Amino acid sequence: MRTVAIAGVGLIGASFGLALRNAGFQGTILGVSSQRSIDQALERGAVDRGASLEEAAGTADLIFLSQPIYGIVETLGKLDPMVRRDALVTDAGSTKTVIAEAARRSLTRCAFLGGHPMAGKELRGAAAADGELFRGRPWILTGELDHPVARVLRQWIGLFGAREIILDPETHDRLVAWGSHLPQVASTALAAVVGDQSPGSAQVAGPGLMDMTRLAMSSFDLWGDILDTNSVAVGEALDAYIARLQAIRADFSGQFAKGADFAKGLRKPPTSA
Amino acid sequence: MRTVAIAGVGLIGASFGLALRNAGFQGTILGVSSQRSIDQALERGAVDRGASLEEAAGTADLIFLSQPIYGIVETLGKLDPMVRRDALVTDAGSTKTVIAEAARRSLTRCAFLGGHPMAGKELRGAAAADGELFRGRPWILTGELDHPVARVLRQWIGLFGAREIILDPETHDRLVAWGSHLPQVASTALAAVVGDQSPGSAQVAGPGLMDMTRLAMSSFDLWGDILDTNSVAVGEALDAYIARLQAIRADFSGQFAKGADFAKGLRKPPTSA
Numbered sequence: 001m002r003t004v005a006i007a008g009v010g011l012i013g014a015s016f017g018l019a020l021r022n023a024g025f026q027g028t029i030l031g032v033s034s035q036r037s038i039d040q041a042l043e044r045g046a047v048d049r050g051a052s053l054e055e056a057a058g059t060a061d062l063i064f065l066s067q068p069i070y071g072i073v074e075t076l077g078k079l080d081p082m083v084r085r086d087a088l089v090t091d092a093g094s095t096k097t098v099i100a101e102a103a104r105r106s107l108t109r110c111a112f113l114g115g116h117p118m119a120g121k122e123l124r125g126a127a128a129a130d131g132e133l134f135r136g137r138p139w140i141l142t143g144e145l146d147h148p149v150a151r152v153l154r155q156w157i158g159l160f161g162a163r164e165i166i167l168d169p170e171t172h173d174r175l176v177a178w179g180s181h182l183p184q185v186a187s188t189a190l191a192a193v194v195g196d197q198s199p200g201s202a203q204v205a206g207p208g209l210m211d212m213t214r215l216a217m218s219s220f221d222l223w224g225d226i227l228d229t230n231s232v233a234v235g236e237a238l239d240a241y242i243a244r245l246q247a248i249r250a251d252f253s254g255q256f257a258k259g260a261d262f263a264k265g266l267r268k269p270p271t272s273a
Numbered sequence: 274m275r276t277v278a279i280a281g282v283g284l285i286g287a288s289f290g291l292a293l294r295n296a297g298f299q300g301t302i303l304g305v306s307s308q309r310s311i312d313q314a315l316e317r318g319a320v321d322r323g324a325s326l327e328e329a330a331g332t333a334d335l336i337f338l339s340q341p342i343y344g345i346v347e348t349l350g351k352l353d354p355m356v357r358r359d360a361l362v363t364d365a366g367s368t369k370t371v372i373a374e375a376a377r378r379s380l381t382r383c384a385f386l387g388g389h390p391m392a393g394k395e396l397r398g399a400a401a402a403d404g405e406l407f408r409g410r411p412w413i414l415t416g417e418l419d420h421p422v423a424r425v426l427r428q429w430i431g432l433f434g435a436r437e438i439i440l441d442p443e444t445h446d447r448l449v450a451w452g453s454h455l456p457q458v459a460s461t462a463l464a465a466v467v468g469d470q471s472p473g474s475a476q477v478a479g480p481g482l483m484d485m486t487r488l489a490m491s492s493f494d495l496w497g498d499i500l501d502t503n504s505v506a507v508g509e510a511l512d513a514y515i516a517r518l519q520a521i522r523a524d525f526s527g528q529f530a531k532g533a534d535f536a537k538g539l540r541k542p543p544t545s546a
Contacts, residue, residue, distance in 0.1 A: 118479035138477050165476060172477070178467050179474030183485040185521060188532040190459055193517040194451050195535025198510070201452030202539050203438060204411050204445070206391035209539065211484045212456040216536040220529035227525055237471070238518060244466040245515050248458060249508065252493065252500055259461035259489035262468025266475050266486060 001152045002027040005056035007075055008067030009033035009041045009126050012092045016064055017046030018131030023159035030056040040126035057082035061149050065091040069225035073102040083110045088149035090115045096142055096169035098229040113150045114142040122217045135161035142169050177233030184215050191216035274425045275300040278329035280348055281340030282306035282314045282399050285365045289337055290319030291404030296432035303329040313399035330355035334422050338364040342498035346375040356383045361422035363388045369415055369442035371502040386416040386423045395490045408434035415442050450506030457488050464489035
């Protein structure tokens, strides 16, 4: 792997570039993004230079798509005539079914490995990039795991300190509906309703309200695509959450015990690598 | 203020003792609690020695009640014949209306100042005590603010780095229903429903799910009393949250904007001291 192209040099894309550098990658990293993002990424050392999609895709062994989901779908639609035949396209989109379908439809000349590093923070953009962002985090992979470039990428992911998890796109999307998208919607609705109905609660805010509203700072620019491309699974999770909130008054004690069990289990170190 | 009695030497009680010491308090600190809690608090330097309620209440200028809410109510019922006439009783209970009523009913011989430091962590007990627990946090006060011991206590609270906020008990309980109790119930229900319906989501858990389930580790031993003594206001907040979750699918974009506004506002430094 000599040349990596990163399309969409935001928080995740620039953090991928930095993580590669931190882990010892000595090849060239090209960034395909707005001039502002390229400038920020250059300043952070996350890319070597900006390039057009055509130039980057034409030279890269690995093409890493880290745009919002529909941006990834759009790029996949343009990429096929540009790529090297031995290249691998991968991505960092937060849902996988729609992207895997787009790749199947669009990419005929090279391989695709869907990816989803479960990492992020409330700050956006290359200026907030962090080469340690992926350490200890799951990195879901789905697709052509044994392609030569995929094997190399998986070694780098291991060097980032991330935990590789292999899932089919539908299973991934169902698991993140519950484990990522529902928490986001729960946080957004909580912040919105407290802000509307009891803004004075801000003056008595303890660490609990801060935890529960951190996700609410997320941008709809990203989340609109996520919720739109996983609406069935998110709808099911949301319905179940509403039903649980309706039932909880009759069984505070039992739900506290259940909730504490699951929450404490989440904090145990994973049993497998 | 020469002698302080702390009844209920758990996380908050022992942190109060440590915070007094860190801020330079040189008097005696007596702990009224189980032998195990007293041993832990002694090891942390949070109290000077254990004592019976009768002995502690009979010598203290300030009596700090940091038990679960119904424990505070029970102690208030026993305290009146024991106290010095110039003493002040204060507390750290998470709801204030029921406690203020109990104090009005029970305390005839000395003064009462209700209190609620908005601080905590998922660990319990004196072993987890932290003299910096109150720094930067609101500390709500309600009652006899101008009593001589109250004036001294308020100076110490300032030295802890906490922000004094004066509220009547009913306003306090309504603000914390939205800002503290609703977030707790939202976290508990989320952890319980994900644990029941999609336990496999644990393997893809990112920082969002961790934030949103931290409160769910809280113990029902504490929260049973809180929810029971604030059930009307919590019920209203919970109904509004459920309604917002039902409505959010039709307006993700608007709710993201609202939620982000409130969440970002929470993170601005307070404008008044």
